[in-house]
Amino acid sequence: MLDFTDRATLPDAPREFGFWSDGYWRKGVAMFERRSPGHGVPVTLTPRCTVDDLNAAVAAARRAFEDRRWAGLPGADRAAVLLRTADILRRRRDEIAYWEVLENGKPISQARGEIDHCIACFEVGAGAARLLHGDSFNSLGDGLFGMVLREPVGVVGLITPWNFPFLILCERIPFILASGCTVVVKPSEVTSATTLLLGEILSEAGAPDGVYNVVTGSGRTIGQALTEHPDVDMLSFTGSTSVGRSCVHAAADSNFKKLGLELGGKNPIIVFADSDLEDAADGAAFGISFNTGQCCVSSSRVIVERSVAREFEEILAAKMAKIIVGDPLQTKTQVGAITTDAQNSTILSYIDKGKAEGATLVAGGQALDLGGGQYIVPTLFSGVTPGMSIARDEIFGPVLSSFHFDTVEEAISLANDTVYGLAASVWTKNIDKALVVTRRVRAGRFWVNTIMAGGPEMPLGGFKQSGWGREAGMYGVEEYTQVKSVHIEVGKRAHWIK
Ligand code: NAP
Numbered sequence: 001m002l003d004f005t006d007r008a009t010l011p012d013a014p015r016e017f018g019f020w021s022d023g024y025w026r027k028g029v030a031m032f033e034r035r036s037p038g039h040g041v042p043v044t045l046t047p048r049c050t051v052d053d054l055n056a057a058v059a060a061a062r063r064a065f066e067d068r069r070w071a072g073l074p075g076a077d078r079a080a081v082l083l084r085t086a087d088i089l090r091r092r093r094d095e096i097a098y099w100e101v102l103e104n105g106k107p108i109s110q111a112r113g114e115i116d117h118c119i120a121c122f123e124v125g126a127g128a129a130r131l132l133h134g135d136s137f138n139s140l141g142d143g144l145f146g147m148v149l150r151e152p153v154g155v156v157g158l159i160t161p162w163n164f165p166f167l168i169l170c171e172r173i174p175f176i177l178a179s180g181c182t183v184v185v186k187p188s189e190v191t192s193a194t195t196l197l198l199g200e201i202l203s204e205a206g207a208p209d210g211v212y213n214v215v216t217g218s219g220r221t222i223g224q225a226l227t228e229h230p231d232v233d234m235l236s237f238t239g240s241t242s243v244g245r246s247c248v249h250a251a252a253d254s255n256f257k258k259l260g261l262e263l264g265g266k267n268p269i270i271v272f273a274d275s276d277l278e279d280a281a282d283g284a285a286f287g288i289s290f291n292t293g294q295c296c297v298s299s300s301r302v303i304v305e306r307s308v309a310r311e312f313e314e315i316l317a318a319k320m321a322k323i324i325v326g327d328p329l330q331t332k333t334q335v336g337a338i339t340t341d342a343q344n345s346t347i348l349s350y351i352d353k354g355k356a357e358g359a360t361l362v363a364g365g366q367a368l369d370l371g372g373g374q375y376i377v378p379t380l381f382s383g384v385t386p387g388m389s390i391a392r393d394e395i396f397g398p399v400l401s402s403f404h405f406d407t408v409e410e411a412i413s414l415a416n417d418t419v420y421g422l423a424a425s426v427w428t429k430n431i432d433k434a435l436v437v438t439r440r441v442r443a444g445r446f447w448v449n450t451i452m453a454g455g456p457e458m459p460l461g462g463f464k465q466s467g468w469g470r471e472a473g474m475y476g477v478e479e480y481t482q483v484k485s486v487h488i489e490v491g492k493r494a495h496w497i498k
Contacts (some may be wrong), residue, residue: 114167146485350389
């Protein structure tokens with residue numbers, strides 16, 4: 001019996017999972033072995049599904065959509081399933097957090113906080129299921145009445161990344177299900193366990209068979225086949241901008257499925273001289289180190305007013321040096337392991353590029369050997385110029401670049417100097433500056449004197465090459481609907497043929 005409490009240790013043997021299709025666990029033939037990035041030992045075995053498995057799951061989702069077993073229910077009944085799911089998640093919180101830690105490498109206390117957020121997503125999704133509604137037009141004259149119906153888009157394909165396997169899932173699933181859609185999920189092959197567990201949880205909560213399906217396997221086989229599938233009505237993809245681009249091509253070449261894309265970011269944090277520098281430095285350290293900087297919304301560029309730049313960087317470097325990097329199973333750990341070998345090499349190569357391109361290393365800059373697993377110390381570069389690769393590319397790791405500015409216009413221009421537009425933050429005590437920057441910086445999520453705050457009531461999504469559409473809240477549930485305009489003649493028709 002595994003212990004999921006604060007005394008949790010590694011499993012003696014990897015846990016074997018099936019995949020979840022049409023309401024039941026199904027046995028995989030070939031299996032993928034996942035090693036814990038924090039410890040280097042095998043922790044899970046998940047199926048390498050075939051395209052036939054995917055086709056069967058899509059067919060199950062199609063049946064469950066077309067026979068109205070889900071979309072035909074009152075919103076209140078869908079809400080009841082989502083609320084029961086929230087209750088089960090509350091009961092199984094530490095267990096889900098445990099598998100998240102073992103597959104992803106994030107600290108256990110962080111993972112538990114994420115499950116709490118996921119519970120809130122299901123509660124907000126339940127509210128959305130009851131509140132979703134269309135519109136009416138009483139302005140078309142006495143002879144015509146207009147209604148706008150919101151109808152579920154149909155079968156949704158959902159592809160999720162490895163950085164927040166359960167959180168990103170739960171920022172989408174309650175809203176997909178609230179709308180009346182059915183879904184086939186393809187999680188990242190390296191972090192599939194918790195997405196699979198949600199299958200049995202939703203089933204226990206009363207979701208009919210076929211409403212939620214999970215097909216595991218690699219992006220290149222199962223992910224690609226899902227993007228190209230002619231019977232999937234909408235694809236919600238969260239991941240890199242390059243794979244997002246391939247989803248657009250696949251949608252165009254198959255059935256013009258509707259797309260939601262949540263892609264990369266190179267997010268600015270603008271610090272004015274009049275801000276509370278201690279607060280801003282704490283926010284910047286958190287913004288780049290949380291989840292080892294492997295967040296789409298990680299604030300990877302700090303843009304600080306020149307008059308306080310040196311003082312700010314000193315405060316920030318001192319704070320970063322105090323961050324506890326270590327074994328993700330320890331509750332005191334703040335920064336855990338880098339999730340994949342490839343990502344670890346990418347981050348270290350960017351640290352080398354930063355040094356080679358002439359930036360000044362102010363904090364961190366090296367891997368940490370804990371005798372197993374892969375760890376990188378939160379890193380700060382100063383004197384970064386816009387042409388450097390650490391200034392432009394999404395590193396997706398704990399590497400922060402510092403830029404300096406003299407005027408508000410210069411700060412805005414530096415913040416917008418990226419192909420991305422996912423998130424941004426501004427720190428100032430001056431309300432005018434805060435509002436000017438908030439309105440002029442092109443980003444889908446904005447924070448003033450805080451960072452990465454919020455809840456599932458608020459929409460998520462990006463401008464520019466950070467994606468299309470919004471997830472979460474009422475905006476999110478509406479993404480999974482199609483709008484139908486209905487025109488109703490009132491009274492006797494005025495005849496065309498006299
Ligand atoms: P990724 O390589 O694009 O993978 C994302 C998902 O797509 C995974 O499930 C992956 O499966 C799958 N995939 C890979 N190749 C595919 C293909 N050809 N067709 C269909 N699916 C395919 O991204 P990642 O490295 O996992 O995640 C990091 C990126 O995600 C970063 O750019 C980050 O900014 C972005 N991200 C964005 C948000 C947001 O909300 N905007 C949130 C989190 C992450 P396998 O892993 O099994 O290959």
